[in-house]
Amino acid sequence: MQQERAVSPADRFPMVVVERLVKRFGSFNALSDINLNVAKGEKIVLCGPSGSGKSTLIRCINHIEKHDSGRIVVDGIELTDRIGDINSVRCEVGMVFQSFNLFPHLSVVENCMLAPMKVRGLAQPEARDRAMVLLRKVRIQDQAKKYPAQLSGGQQQRVAIARALCMQPKIMLFDEPTSALDPEMVKEVLDTMVELAQDGMTMVCVTHEMGFAREVADRVVFMDRGSIVEEGDPSTFFRAPNTERAKAFLNQIIH
Amino acid sequence: MFGVLLENTMDGQRYIDWLLSGLGWTLALAFFGWWIAFAVGIVVGIGRTVRNPFFGALARFYVEIFRNIPVLVQMFLWYFVLPELLPSAMGDWIKQIPPPWGSFFPALWCLSLYTAARIAEQVRAGIEALPKGQAEAAAALGLSGYLTYRHIILPQALRLIVPSLTSEVMGIYKNTSVALTIGLMELTAQARQISDATFQTFTAFGAATLIYLALALIAYQTMMLIDRAVRIPCTAPGKEAVRSDFDAVELESSLPGSMEVVK
Numbered sequence: 001m002q003q004e005r006a007v008s009p010a011d012r013f014p015m016v017v018v019e020r021l022v023k024r025f026g027s028f029n030a031l032s033d034i035n036l037n038v039a040k041g042e043k044i045v046l047c048g049p050s051g052s053g054k055s056t057l058i059r060c061i062n063h064i065e066k067h068d069s070g071r072i073v074v075d076g077i078e079l080t081d082r083i084g085d086i087n088s089v090r091c092e093v094g095m096v097f098q099s100f101n102l103f104p105h106l107s108v109v110e111n112c113m114l115a116p117m118k119v120r121g122l123a124q125p126e127a128r129d130r131a132m133v134l135l136r137k138v139r140i141q142d143q144a145k146k147y148p149a150q151l152s153g154g155q156q157q158r159v160a161i162a163r164a165l166c167m168q169p170k171i172m173l174f175d176e177p178t179s180a181l182d183p184e185m186v187k188e189v190l191d192t193m194v195e196l197a198q199d200g201m202t203m204v205c206v207t208h209e210m211g212f213a214r215e216v217a218d219r220v221v222f223m224d225r226g227s228i229v230e231e232g233d234p235s236t237f238f239r240a241p242n243t244e245r246a247k248a249f250l251n252q253i254i255h
Numbered sequence: 256m257f258g259v260l261l262e263n264t265m266d267g268q269r270y271i272d273w274l275l276s277g278l279g280w281t282l283a284l285a286f287f288g289w290w291i292a293f294a295v296g297i298v299v300g301i302g303r304t305v306r307n308p309f310f311g312a313l314a315r316f317y318v319e320i321f322r323n324i325p326v327l328v329q330m331f332l333w334y335f336v337l338p339e340l341l342p343s344a345m346g347d348w349i350k351q352i353p354p355p356w357g358s359f360f361p362a363l364w365c366l367s368l369y370t371a372a373r374i375a376e377q378v379r380a381g382i383e384a385l386p387k388g389q390a391e392a393a394a395a396l397g398l399s400g401y402l403t404y405r406h407i408i409l410p411q412a413l414r415l416i417v418p419s420l421t422s423e424v425m426g427i428y429k430n431t432s433v434a435l436t437i438g439l440m441e442l443t444a445q446a447r448q449i450s451d452a453t454f455q456t457f458t459a460f461g462a463a464t465l466i467y468l469a470l471a472l473i474a475y476q477t478m479m480l481i482d483r484a485v486r487i488p489c490t491a492p493g494k495e496a497v498r499s500d501f502d503a504v505e506l507e508s509s510l511p512g513s514m515e516v517v518k
Contacts, residue, residue, distance in 0.1 A: 090396070101386070101391065103389065104411065115398060119399075147488045150488070164395075
């Protein structure tokens with residue numbers, strides 16, 4: 001069922017190369033034989049039913065999950081067991097989680113300053129300036145001194161995006177960033193992501209927000225049961241998916 | 256009733272001086288013992304949570320040994336048995352340490368290492384109570400294991416366990432009384448000596464009891480203050496969580512330093 005891929009920019013400047021990736025949880029094959037290239041500046045939306053392995057795939061890209069076999073190369077660095085490689089990949093890859101995962105004991109601005117100072121070695125004033133620039137970008141600079149527990153879900157998620165951006169990553173991974181939000185807060189987070197896309201960030205997003213996928217995705221990758229079933233540009237995929245499984249899935253989510 | 260405490264002893268002091276000297280040894284033992292126990296307990300507690308199987312086993316071994324042997328037996332092991340196990344030159348040297356240090360140091364090791372095992376289990380519980388997403392988010396930002404523990408895991412875990420550490424603070428100073436069995440003249444030992452000298456058993460132990468109670472209250476109040484001081488704004492249980500009270504005053508000062516609040 002592997003689709004013939006048109007000559008995509010991915011083949012010219014691969015930012016992420018995933019080859020024959022396998023990940024097992026015990027005897028369960030979470031990912032089997034995944035191949036995926038992400039080009040510089042490309043925006044990819046991963047979708048599929050729950051348990052299809054899409055979150056696992058992006059968690060493998062920054063080695064939060066350790067893959068069992070296959071290759072992952074991020075910005076020219078292959079992910080092996082070497083801790084140095086893993087940490088240098090993680091510096092270039094920002095990640096936004098479903099449950100925000102802000103550090104509750106640090107204020108908003110400290111959340112954004114910690115990694116640039118401790119990992120990138122920035123001085124405190126520089127780190128603060130950078131944090132404030134990015135908090136302004138996600139329109140939450142007024143809350144900089146508050147603590148995460150004092151913010152709404154949408155605000156927390158925007159802080160999480162700013163925190164990831166403070167490391168000046170080359171790629172951003174989004175793991176269902178709007179799934180834990182109240183409906184009225186989804187838009188503010190999606191708007192932030194759209195702006196980020198327009199700035200040219202390389203993005204891999206696991207999301208079921210089809211409006212977002214239509215607007216920014218260069219490619220939609222549909223996964224089921226641990227493999228990539230279908231991929232294509234969003235307009236074709238949503239209008240006329242090739243596979244039965246993708247059709248069934250789209251029928252389920254478009255009420 | 257406590258008048259006898261002001262009477263002169265045979266050596267020209269007053270009985271209350273004996274009591275105060277005992278209090279001094281009790282406090283010294285509890286104070287230094289606590290800091291050693293806290294430091295060792297954090298290290299061992301972290302060891303219980305790291306993925307490295309060697310450190311994991313080592314930390315587990317430590318906890319099982321020191322937590323499961325009665326304090327009194329441990330006291331005897333440090334005082335009577337250790338010098339016999341060491342090479343004879345070193346054993347003799349230990350036995351010749353003059354009193355009270357010859358009793359103080361075994362008592363100090365005993366209490367700190369025993370309490371450390373208990374603290375380690377609480378540190379482990381605190382670490383395991385944190386959502387997994389915290390460590391993942393730290394890893395995703397490129398923080399190493401050390402930085403993650405130092406800046407993300409420990410500051411949160413230690414805040415969580417302040418209430419249960421309160422019992423450990425109170426525990427270690429109460430356990431100092433066991434040191435009388437190896438001849439340290441701490442508070443209980445002095446109370447017994449006063450009782451033997453004056454036959455005023457009720458007065459002697461009554462005074463010691465009151466001192467122990469006062470110490471317990473001080474320890475409890477101190478830990479409450481610490482709990483309040485390190486609390487994360489707006490996450491407090493009950494009455495402290497008043498959103499509108501949260502104001503710039505407190506925040507301005509806490510901004511640069513608060514990353515370093517818990518060392």
